[in-house]
Amino acid sequence: QLKARTRQALGFHYFHETKHYEKAIKNFAESFGFIEQIPIQELPDKQELIYNIAFIYYHVGYFESTLEYLTIAEELPNTYYKELPLNIKPTKGMILYERGELTKAAQLFRELKLAAKQLNVKVWMAISDVQQAKIYFSEQQYQRAKNLLETSIQYDYDQWDNNLKISYHVQLAQIYDKLKLQNEPGVIHALALLLLSLAWNLPNQ
Secondary structure: OHHHHHHHHHHHHHHHHHOOHHHHHHHHHHHHHHHOOOOOOOOOOHHHHHHHHHHHHHHOOOHHHHHHHHHHHHOOOOOOOOOOHHHHHHHHHHHHHHOOOHHHHHHHHHHHHHHHHHHOOHHHHHHHHHHHHHHHHHOOOHHHHHHHHHHHOOOOHHHOOHHHHHHHHHHHHHHHHHOOOOOOHHHHHHHHHHHHHHHHHOOOO
């Protein structure tokens, strides 16, 4: 366990602190060799440790490797961190979306929303809706995307981070444009909130 955790601690250091991504990947890849040898009874957070590897691969753009590690993580019992599947499913879904596998991606986002509903985690329900709306938009199902987004704002909007708010309002404005609803009061509201969200995300002067 110590060797696995040490490699991951070093990996996070290289990733977050020094931005040495090759060293980060090397340490996380080495950690897997130790993790896979340890029974889950002795390593209750095994799923999370493997997800950590996928997380790093995802953020450096190695999507095939990300999917491999996420699949391994999904197959493990989830007894340590009940909300972890809420991270796994959208990560897989976003990769599949970028690969154009919209049907598979949509299924994962539906599963995400169901899992989030069972755990009563409303922010993840909103994330599911925003991603699902993106798929509808790609399929030119603009009205369906609009209806979904306009109901998803009920899911604890105040708890959303700025990236989610920006994604939400950008999509809504794009949908209004496609539906030729520029004169609808809602689009002004959406664009105003978008500008506000962008302002929140700017560094302090």
